[in-house]
Amino acid sequence: MEIRRDLMLLWIVTILLFQNASNVEGRHQVIKKHKKKSSSKGSPAYAPSPEEPISQSPNYPPPVPSDPSDPPAPEDPNDPTNSSKNCIFDVTSYGAVGDGETDDTAAFTAAWKEACQVESGVVLAPEDHVFTITSTIFSGPCKPGLVFQVDGVLMPPNGPDCWPKSDSNKQWLVFYRLDDMTFTGTGTIEGNGKDWWELPCKPHRGPNGSTLPGPCNSPALIRFFMSSNLVVSGLRIQNSPQFHMKFDGCEGVLIDKLSISSPKLSPNTDGIHIENTKSVGIYNSVIGNGDDCISIGPGCSNVDIEAITCGPSHGISIGSLGVHNSRACVSNITVRNAIIKDSDNGLRIKTWQGGTGSVTGISFENIQMENVRNSIIIDQYYCLTKACRNETSAVYLADVAYRNIKGTYDVRSPPIHFACSDSVACTNITMSEVELLPYEGVLVDDPFCWNAYGNQETLTIPPIDCLQEGMPQKLAESSLYDC
Structure with a gap:
């Protein structure tokens, strides 16, 4: 009789343990479903206006801290050390x-x-x-x-x-x-x-x-x-x-x-x-003013500019560089997916005569122009007065690419203007899918080039026949232009 009772108790315990294990598994499944559901919630924190270019801001160094305007997580009212008000x-x-x-x-x-x-x-x-x-x-x-x-x-x-x-x-x-x-x-x-x-x-x-x-x-x-x-x-x-x-x-x-x-x-x-500044990202912004929209001075490198609406302004400029015979080094600058409108300049690189150093690794890509004077310009004779004298040295320009630059230009100036130093040629300029039409009136000026070398991956509008192929026969002393 006792043996039968013991067997009965053992059977009951076995059933209870099995049911309990099933309930634990069931609760575990509910938790997994809850997590999946909660992770699907969320809404964008910023919605640009329709005319702004839109870009997903890269996780560019430095990492973005959490937005202090976001509502804080629930706190324990009995623990004052957790209060964000502190x-x-x-x-x-x-x-x-x-x-x-x-x-x-x-x-x-x-x-x-x-x-x-x-x-x-x-x-x-x-x-x-x-x-x-x-x-x-x-x-x-x-x-x-x-x-x-x-x-x-x-x-x-x-x-x-x-x-x-x-x-x-x-x-x-x-x-x-x-x-x-x-x-x-x-x-x-x-x-x-x-x-x-x-x-x-x-x-x-x-x-x-x-x-x-x-x-x-x-x-x-x-x-x-x-x-x-x-x-x-x-x-x-x-x-x-x-x-x-x-x-x-x-x-x-x-x-x-x-x-x-x-x-x-x-x-x-x-x-x-920016000047003497490295590792910069400029994104999703609207700028209209009386001078350069964004200006990049000497000592800058690794600058990424994307989804900018610029204008009225004087455009996006690298320079001026080399003033008072100074040394200027700028490298790895990228501008892409931008709008420039109603501006005195578009994409500009400007240097003074007499400087040294170099500007290299510049990329302008996917830019929309709207009524822009001097849409694409390199000016190595930059001067604010008529008293500037000719000098033999210059900041060396190389590896500058213009890709998918389209829109309209102000006919008071040529849409493309490459005025490079007499003694230090600009080299490796790349033109691809550049199409610029007059904003009003008729096309009056062909592109201008002086001592500029590069290649056309596609035909430009207007045609740029003045860009010389290959490399110049002689480059100036390279030690002046190392950075």
């Missing part, structure tokens, strides 16, 4: 008024000082405020992941008469010696540049076609200096007294989804200027 330094909590008149500089510098000392700190200029600060240097080193987030309006004093006499009138907002820093937000950086533009800071257009003289000082709006692993995204930057944004001595820069604007006749208001 890392947000709202300038209004430091005394910033944000009424458009009060000087809020002290509040910004105090918030910066504290945010700099914590990892992933956020200096926040909140929306629905207009903050005024004077010329300020936000310097590091700081803890990694620092974010300067402008959701309201941030602006300098209104014009030269309101500029503090003790402040530099060459720059306004400076970020210095920083690593792994992001400048972002949904707000506006307003430059208040109108009164500065009336000063003769560069020879520029005056009444009735006259030219106003220079020079004088006007502040660049935003400057990054000797910094690395930078991200600038999402902001609207407008009406700068001079350059809107400059990068000098930097490495690892990602610029994405910016809007930069100033009037067509505002002098010297380059949109984005």
Whole structure:
């Protein structure tokens, strides 16, 4: 009897164990299905306007930090160490008024000082405020992941008469010696540049076609200096007294989804200027201003520009290079999938006589032109006055490719202009699927070439018969042009 009872108990235990194993497997299947379902959710964070070229921003170094405007993950209310508020330094909590008149500089510098000392700190200029600060240097080193987030309006004093006499009138907002820093937000950086533009800071257009003289000082709006692993995204930057944004001595820069604007006749208001800066990506941005849309100075390499709408402007420029007999080295520059419209220049390389160094590895690809004067131009006789003298040395240009450049040009200038140095020829220029038609009127000028060598992979419109095949018989002393 006892043996039968023991067998009965053993049978019951076996059944229970089997059922329990089946339930565990069932729960495991539910979890897998839940994960699959949740991973399919999501929506794009940015939708460009229909006229903007669209590009998937590459995972270009530096990696993009998480957007500080994204909602934070749920937190345990009983654990204050997990609160994201501990890392947000709202300038209004430091005394910033944000009424458009009060000087809020002290509040910004105090918030910066504290945010700099914590990892992933956020200096926040909140929306629905207009903050005024004077010329300020936000310097590091700081803890990694620092974010300067402008959701309201941030602006300098209104014009030269309101500029503090003790402040530099060459720059306004400076970020210095920083690593792994992001400048972002949904707000506006307003430059208040109108009164500065009336000063003769560069020879520029005056009444009735006259030219106003220079020079004088006007502040660049935003400057990054000797910094690395930078991200600038999402902001609207407008009406700068001079350059809107400059990068000098930097490495690892990602610029994405910016809007930069100033009037067509505002002098010297380059949109984005880089010099002595390496590993740069500029994507998905709209720039209209009174000077170069993007300008690339000496010491730059590995620059990738894609999905830019540019104009009105002076186009996308490499240079000017070699001023005052200086050495200039620029290499590996790519511009693709861009629109240039209503501009005085399109794709331009400009150098002074007397310089040394080289420009190599340049690629312009898939560019749409709309009413652009000097659509494709190399000018090795760049000069701002009539007093420039002829010199034998020059910055050497080689390996420049123009592929799928199409659209319309302003007939006041030839659509293609290659003016290379008398003594240092341009070599290995490649033309492929270049088709440029007059915006209005009739075609009046053939392309111009001087001492330019290269090849045509396809016939161009208009035909460019002046480009010489092969290589020149003699190149200048190569040691002057090594970089």
